[in-house]
Amino acid sequence: MTTVHWFRKGLRLHDNPALLAAVKEGAELRPVFVLDPWFVKHARVGINRWRFLSQALRDLDDSLRKLKSRLFVVRGSPEEVFPALFKKWDVQKITWEIDTEPYAQRRDEKVERLARESGVEVVCRHGHTLYRTEKIIEANLGKAPLTYVSLEKVVSKLGHPPKPVDTLNDLPESCHVRGEAATDVSYDVPSLKELGVEESQLEPCLYPGGETEALARLKIYMERKSWVCKFEKPKTSPTSLQPSTTVLSPYLKFGCLSPRVMYHQLIQIYKGSAHSKPPVSLLGQLLWREFFYTVGAVTPNFDRMEGNTVCRQIPWVRDDKLMDAWTNARTGYPFIDAIMTQLRKEGWIHHLSRHAVACFLTRGDLWQPWEDGMKVFEELLLDADWFLNAGNWMWLSASAFFNSYFRVYSPIAFGKNTDKHGDYIRKYLPQLAKYPENYIYEPWKAPLATQRAAGCIIGQDYPRPIVDHSIVMKRNLDRMAKAYKAGKEKKASSDNQSSPKKKMKK
DNA sequence: TCTGGCGTTGTTCCC
């Protein structure tokens, strides 16, 4: 008799309630990760995130082997894999951490049904967010909080989230993996090649995946107590050559780090000291995560404009050329192109950099649908998280949550706030490195002699700007005003229809 | 039921 713990997110041994539930009765434990070859081929996962995942799996496998267990990476789709495993391993029980993403919900429903059909008990535990999403919705009278303020209020009613559970530090002998299974290489962690990653295309690894790395990184930052207490997100710099924030997001995304562990460490550090507060504090960042997880869970079509009940309908105009230029760092705006280069190379960019390029792609300059930008982020970001990615793209495109659409980031001025000399641009766009400070953000304005002296002719060695920011920004403000007005009128007419009383009054 | 205040992170111009 065996118990399977199915790892998906939650790639950790600390604060993992579902994993603890798997070892409770002392049956042999089979920790499983399912690698679907179809997914490997078709998913929007770039090489950096595949590398991160493979490192996280290897770390998990190493940790499990120290406990006389191992990770079984099983190839196939979950629906095919599990019925076979249930039989082959004489499985009695399967446990997993709840995943609220719509695709995961559908997947888990199917596996749960298959498990029932095989007489296998299914045990699900919560652990990916601070609170159980449904508890927040319940406390907010059945609705998702649509503003950060309302989320904060609901959460304060609930009190602190539960304390982390014990780390799986040792396994009773009965749980050890025995026999041939312990050394069966067909279940080994996949190589990069198996994940379709051409190693020669990889840049040096700045953020290695895995729980060990996550906890080490958390420790380093939590030891900087005064920095933690002073942390205010909007005051951190997007142009810093070393990250000015913690870069714990990829670890939270994969569940290499438990948000509750981070939360309770922050509470301890804050105790007795003056400290920054949500929404700008580090704790506030965890609450933002919670916010998008909560709204996203009860909003249909959260990752699309159409049929999305919180998303304003805006008539974006798809243009492959503009989209392509943005995606491949060829907009001709060095600040934008530098950010997109950092994203592709390193898999992580500062939050405000995300603002700058997302605004530029959508309402600010290129008028492209936010969904298209979201898909590029989904591929390239190590921390690409379904709820946060969709939520933030709606925010930045002023489609939901945020409506001051006239606050447009300038692709020229914004970077100068924290980087007058343009060191950030010089790092990521070395072809522009020799430009003088007064032209680095607008190289097309440099006289030809200056361009020659810098060894980079605009229109030849670096593109001309694809749009004129000052012109398209004004046109887009006008388009936004029209879209807002149309939305308002549509809402008014549907309100009248749904509530005749109001109509009579008017 | 109405009203006024406010919201994580803009820019430019003017004094």
Add this chain to the structure above:
DNA sequence: GGGGAACAACGCCAG
């Protein structure tokens, strides 16, 4: 260079 206004503004919530 610091501060304030203009740009034009939705939806929630306390009072």
